Amino acid sequence: MLLNRYSLGTMLAATALAQTPVMPKLTKGPAKPGFDVSRFVLTPVGTFQTFYVKETFPLKKALEEGRVAPDTRLLVIDTASGKLALIRDQMTYHHIAQGRARNKDWMATF
């Protein structure tokens, strides 16, 4: 395939776009008293992905099937349908999990 000036330009622009991190958009305040937005450092969108919980399984079954071990570290939270375990090592990446139980939305952070 021959590259002309236009297609090369398009490719370079696409490459530049692919490498330019997209930052979360912020409004111009207001700020809570004492909050200094100049100290806030943005993280590019997509660096960490929130875990949207769509399904859960009995922990006992997950252990029996070997998907977790007895010493696997967990974070345990309370939801409207009872206690829910999240795998700690996964949450060190996600930082945030959101889900819904018995028509009530919940969110956990780590």
Place this chain on the structure above:
Amino acid sequence: MVPVIDGKLHHFSNAGLYDGLFTLYDAESQTLWNHVTGEAEYGPLVGRSLGPPGNELQTSVGQALEMDSTMEIAISDRVYFAGAKQFGTAGAVSAVGGRGQGAANQGPAGPNPNAVMSDRFVQTLGTEDVRRPRMELGLGVWTNTTHRYYPVVRIREHGGAFVDRMDGRQVLIFIDSESNTPAALFVNAKSARKQDKDVTLDDGSVVRAGVLLDRAGKRLPMEHPQQIFTRWYGFALTFPGGEVYGQ
């Protein structure tokens, strides 16, 4: 926390660092939120809260099943290891991890007591409270009126378990033998001591495998105060002027 504002579900992500801690951001309003307290800090929803924050207990699968054999688990597609096997397909576990460097829960190897804060985090810090070393590990416990930090070294000086008072109630502060993390639990006892993996209280009750039992071995209801395993700077910048146990 409750990610619902005025009846509408909001979608949250990690938008960056402030005070060395990761900051929540909701796409719908573009507001920044403190992930420990759930309070809006910057943006159109300042003055609002996602509270109550709710507690996250750190434990193991074995202890969790002792606590509640019907407990459910949610597993994402992210890579993790269990029983020397790798599960999940997406990416590697974050090397940064935790709630920023303020949370003490970083990475599979657990907290590093000798960690040094990177420049990227340092630039986000406010005026630091120098009563304790910046990166010291401890347990932050708080109520509406009391914010108190328990250095892990102080808990260990007490043999790994003791009873303190908070807002007129007795609270057990202890190092959980299984997870090796500090924890707080409201109790009726006045003193406690560790015996092997158990915490024995002077009213005959015992904390075993994360479960509170009476002297007959019957389960008792457990009430945990709001708490976070954190580094000192994370607690001190979130709760300025908070108490430090023992000083």
